[in-house]
Amino acid sequence: MMGRRLRRFWNLTRRHLGGIGAAVLTVGLVYSGSVEWLELRSLDKRFELRPRRAPSAPIVIVSIDEASVRELNEPWPFPRRLHGQLIDRISAWKPLVIGFDVIFPEPSSRGRKDDEVLGAAVARAGNVVLAASCIKEMQALTDIQIGYVVVDCNLPILEVGRGAVAAAPVDLYQDADSHVRRAPLNVLVGDKMEPGFDHQIYRQAVAAGLPAKALPDADTILVNFRGGRDSFPSIPYYRIVKGEVTPEEFPGELTGKIVLIGSTTQAEHDVFPTVFSGGVGMSGVEIHANVLETLIRGDPIREVPRTVSTALALIAALAGSGLVVRFRALRALVVTALVWVVVAGLSYAIFATADVWLRDAAFTVGLMLGYGSTATEHFIRTQRERRRMSLFFSQEVVRTLMRERDEGSLTSSRRVVTVLFSDIRDFTSLSEKLAPEQVNEMVLDYLTEMTEIVEKNGGVVDKYIGDCVMALYNAPLPNADHAANAVRTGLELQERVLSVSAKWHAKIGVPIRCGVGINTGEAVVGFLGSRKRPAYTAIGDAVNLAARLEPLTKDHGASIIISEYTHELVQGRFPTRPLGEVTVKGKLLPVKIYGVVPASVRQHTRVALDAAAMLTTIGDGQSWRARTADISEGGLALTGLPPDWDVGRKIQIRLDGGGLSRQVYAQGTIVSRRGDAAGVQFTTVEGDSKPAIADCVARGRETALDDDQ
Template sequence: MKIKSQYLALALIFLFCIFSQYDIFVKLENYVEDAQFQKQKDPDSDIVILGIDEKSLEEFGTFPWDRKVYSELFDILSKGKSAAIGVDIIFSDKSDSPESDLALIDSIKKAGNVVLASYGNIESTSYENIERKYNKDIRNFEVSTVEEPMEELKEVSKSGFINVFPSDKDGEIIRRFYDNINYDGKKINSFSYEIYKEAVKNGLNSGKLLAKQEEIWNKNYIDFSGAPGTFECHSIADVFDGTIDPSYFEGKIILIGPYTVGLQDRFFTAASRNYQMYGIEIHANLIQNYLYNNFKTYVSDKVNLLILVLLGIASYLLFKKLTPPKASVLLLVLMGFYLVIANFTYSKGIIIKIVYPLLLMASINIMLIIYSYIDEYIERRKITDTFGKYVAPQVVDQILKGGEKSLNLGGVRRFITVLFVDIRGFTPLSEKAQPEEIVEILNDYLNLTAESIFNEGGTLDKFIGDATMAIYNAPLDLEDHAYRAVKSAWAMKQGSIALQEKLEKKFGKSVQFGIGINTGYAVVGNIGAKFRMDYTAIGDTVNTSARLESNAKAGQILLSKSTYELVKDKVEVTPLGEIKVKGKANGVEIYQLEKVV
């Protein structure tokens, strides 16, 4: 029983829903999302990075530096009235120089807008493991311990966690962030959010702090401004030597952190999959997301499943009505349209899955193409197997190739060879045998005639009681068609010997073939009524062949002169002269076939 295409489509939809639910193609999905969404944008000019780079290391020596360096840096920057200063360095313990620690504390206190870094210790840093642990409800995301600034610094500054959360599915790539974590019963905001808060408090964004939506913000996709190096960056050494005047930083956010390969604070990101971005640049991107309320949130699993189901059903209904080429063109159009929709929803802060719907639409299209070819093949086989039992295989092939046009009434004039064969002595035999036995005997003889015709490429035109009509060189061209017809007749005669012995032994009687063959022009095609037609040949050539057969004795094969002239170099015959046949004024010269070379 053939499976209906709609059931296959539903099975595909169900399968892709499972794929989506369990993120089977997560690597491909992440790659496509990054390629679609991470476009180069203008970085906010109010965010400036001061890097601990090679120039700074040459100036102040091996890292970590004496804390007096930072103290002096903050004193200089304080003159510029910046909006906030974020320091991506953890000052968790006292240094070997109490004097330097006191200087750092005093400078941070005087600046009044410094945000320091803390770090939450967790079992796994990948966001997939975190979401699995908390069943995607990461509002309760908790860390075991926290490395924070020492108490004296906490009293004069703010701090936030600097953890980044890479994907463990495709090469430790940073593409999402968490807005806060829990520790010891209290929430700790991210480093970037604390800097954003401090900057707004000091006048940035007109002093308006955006309301937090923690259940959304806490599982966000980072909208990067661009590749590494996008944000304005200067060396810390440039501040000390006066290259950059402190007034340049007025009203800006200053980010201080490692900016050289040797300090190993680099990560692959959604915007830079092939080369790494410094951690301080990631924080710059996050702060810009906060400033512009630019948060990209993934829709729920239920919405993604609903999209798959609706797109799958719509694709099936559309593709099913079209030919494979047109359906493939429509598939490309729908894919492009879906990408446009995905980019539009992304611009509105909503992320829908891309790969699963695209693969589902493509799979349904491919399934329908394969299904149509299989369906066509099965239908052709069905027609060939069933219809071929009634007409010649060549006729079936012509119908399959020509479609409805091949079934139109009409014919063409062709040069053909026609063979008629009849069973001699069949009536007396039927008087001795039972009806069932008669049918069996008849089928044996007709099978022999059919096989002999087909083996030489002839077209079995029809069975007429115990007689058979065959034509050669129609509907397909057949080289040496007269000789092939003669060979068919000879095969019938030789094949009937075993059948004769079988009948003689059982009934005391046997039967033989009488065969007539003629060659000439005839009209060949679909003859009959519109609701019932035969593929056959008509004309004098056919009539003459039938008359030769009726004049042939048991076991005799008669050839007309026209046939003999075409095969005389390949046969041995006995000329029989002219005979009078019904319906013809002139006699017909005939030859008895004795042997085929």
């Protein structure tokens, strides 16, 4: 009992080994960081697909652009006195806070006075946050993420920075692909957490009365970018410095706003790829604007816990594998694609509507690995099974089984089948007359012909036993007319053996005859045998009886014998004659048997005829005198033939007397033998002889024969 349970468990597990392996591999890829770049690109794609959002926070950028460099006719870096003028002019609008995204770690090359002018303007404004340049070291933030830890900061020189409300690290975090997606709220400087540049600006703005959401309880956020470049309103640096934009003319331009000053030129180094890059970087000051917008609105991108996305990837790997097990590979591919579309659609929907990032790249990888590994394993196993089944079934049956099979359909089971046995009569004595090579050639020729007929009639060759063929009907595929198909096979076998016999008779002077035994009943059918060498076959009493019937054909003068069980299913569809009851080895009760008469012999009306027959064999010219027992337009029955004139022998016939209106000349083939009697089928009747036969039949009477010719 325990062994069977273990085998069932192993069989179930074996079918999902690909999915289990894919699941383990997927988890390994997730925790090794190998799919992180896919996750990040997936996040970028969400931003690209999501409609752009107009900024709502009061943020304005004063851009140090190419036009400002050109209009002011000053090389970069600008004189610090210009920065002082800028701050004074901006302060006239009474902004909430001014964030200066330019670092001043060293004295001005234009002298101390240049620094003091800027420092005085910063002090007069009273709401300026300056940028600090930091020295960073790359360290592991989590098991799979790399981040930066600040070990030292270069603050603005004292002449510039003493009047600022704050000086904070302005550096941005870049992922492994150099894209900026996250922003630090607090920065670890040495062993102390310090507010970052955006955090300080947020604090000052809120302190100045700006309504804003509370800061998230985190040191780093995923920035909810509003769009690409130029998403925020901006004023060129030079226009304010030159007085082209003034509080008097544009009173609401900067009043009550967060003003960010920084370079927007692509020529500077303060440009970074972001989720909206598209090959063009975004200036640092614009990134800070997006960070502040995110903080003020309180809508940073929230990440679903990594354990959830990992669990989904695990499920995806098992699901991808399970779909292949449940469906065919192509249908499973379609279902897998639909599953991916649904999950990807839901993932995008919660991102677009709720600003939630569900990492689904690992899900995609898991789904692909689960499907791909199991589909590959399934393909290899299917090809192996196809090759194995090709040893037993025709290609048409194999294709049908592979198309329609479900798992376990080819395991052994009890079912009603019709079993056919056929072998060459007197094969042992025949083999003694031939060389081994001739025997092999003859058997190969015979079995090839027989196999073709079996498969043509919906049967499968179970096995070859020397010169014997065992065939099954109604297995492995259902066949409602299995008994009739088996009988039809037997009849066609007898017809085909005539041509095979003629060939070998002409070649070596030895004819071939065969007997066929057919029985219908329950048997255990499937792949049976040892575990190392299973074979598709049938076993049971029904098989044994069919095997016992075939040798009886010689004793009863019948080429095809069927059991009473087969006869019940084909009665009235084929000409048969009762042969009585027999008790075969292994059976306690006798079994009724029937001979099947070839339809080609029974299709003509036959009448009794006792006439002299002069016979000459075609080929070796042997002559023999015999008598006729009956005649029809299709053949005749003879008595008194020599025992070595076997089925398949071709003869010339001359009939005389017995009421014939004239001598009859014909050629024919012996189609059955019983004792010294034989049934002959005409192959050629000379023209003048046909009316004589027709006249004899018309005047005669129908005779019921007890042989099967």
